Amino acid sequence: MKLAARTPSIVEIRTPTGKVYLLEGEKRSILVDALNDWYEKKIIRSIQNRGGDSLSKVKLILLTHGHLDHFGGAPGLKRRLGCMIAIHQLDVEGPRSGRNLPLATRNTWERMTRPFVSRIKAEPFEPDVTFEGDEGDLSDYGIEAKWVRTPGHTQGSISIVFPAQVAIVGDLVVGRFNAPRKPAYPLWVKDPQQIKDSVSRILEYSPKTLLSGHGGPLDADEVRRFFLG
Ligand SMILES: [Zn+2]
Numbered sequence: 001m002k003l004a005a006r007t008p009s010i011v012e013i014r015t016p017t018g019k020v021y022l023l024e025g026e027k028r029s030i031l032v033d034a035l036n037d038w039y040e041k042k043i044i045r046s047i048q049n050r051g052g053d054s055l056s057k058v059k060l061i062l063l064t065h066g067h068l069d070h071f072g073g074a075p076g077l078k079r080r081l082g083c084m085i086a087i088h089q090l091d092v093e094g095p096r097s098g099r100n101l102p103l104a105t106r107n108t109w110e111r112m113t114r115p116f117v118s119r120i121k122a123e124p125f126e127p128d129v130t131f132e133g134d135e136g137d138l139s140d141y142g143i144e145a146k147w148v149r150t151p152g153h154t155q156g157s158i159s160i161v162f163p164a165q166v167a168i169v170g171d172l173v174v175g176r177f178n179a180p181r182k183p184a185y186p187l188w189v190k191d192p193q194q195i196k197d198s199v200s201r202i203l204e205y206s207p208k209t210l211l212s213g214h215g216g217p218l219d220a221d222e223v224r225r226f227f228l229g
């Protein structure tokens with residue numbers, strides 16, 4: 001895929017439980033999500049491996065939503081990178097409390113695991129930037145892209161759309177556990193219709209590929225068929 005000159009390169013950093021993405025702009029970079037704190041070294045090493053001033057270029061950690069497996073590592077990475085942290089206003093209670101936002105359950109597995117997942121704690125922190133509304137520009141942070149609120153997994157979930165027909169969707173859509181390139185609903189969904197509405201909002205930007213917080217990359221046509229029929 002040929003990317004437009006000003007498009008950031010998107011570097012995937014993969015771990016056994018989830019993925020973060022480094023968006024490398026010309027002068028500045030954004031790290032999308034931070035995973036749990038036990039991945040700090042791995043993330044730092046992966047950024048360092050990009051060479052040059054890759055570590056000091058990171059000016060922002062952008063959290064796709066207020067779940068601990070995405071924000072838990074953020075305060076440690078902030079100290080290491082000297083950058084800011086941003087999240088949507090509607091999900092700020094997650095980082096502030098150092099706990100997962102209230103989790104909706106739709107099946108037995110979720111009901112069984114919820115007590116455990118709700119009890120896990122991470123270092124609480126106050127994000128430096130809170131996004132409001134339904135969309136915004138990331139060019140102020142050196143990246144040619146736009147964030148779009150895509151509620152469904154949480155109310156303040158955001159996705160990032162790039163000019164080059166790619167979108168990062170956080171946990172709006174995830175890869176199937178045993179077939180990571182196949183789309184699936186995330187856990188903890190209160191209203192599946194809200195997920196469908198958000199998926200169709202993202203597909204309006206005509207991405208070819210969706211990058212998820214878990215599994216993927218996902219083919220946009222398959223995502224359309226799976227969620228919208
Ligand atoms: Zn989540």
Ligand SMILES: [Zn+2]
Pocket residue numbers: 018067069070171213214
């Ligand atoms: Zn997640």
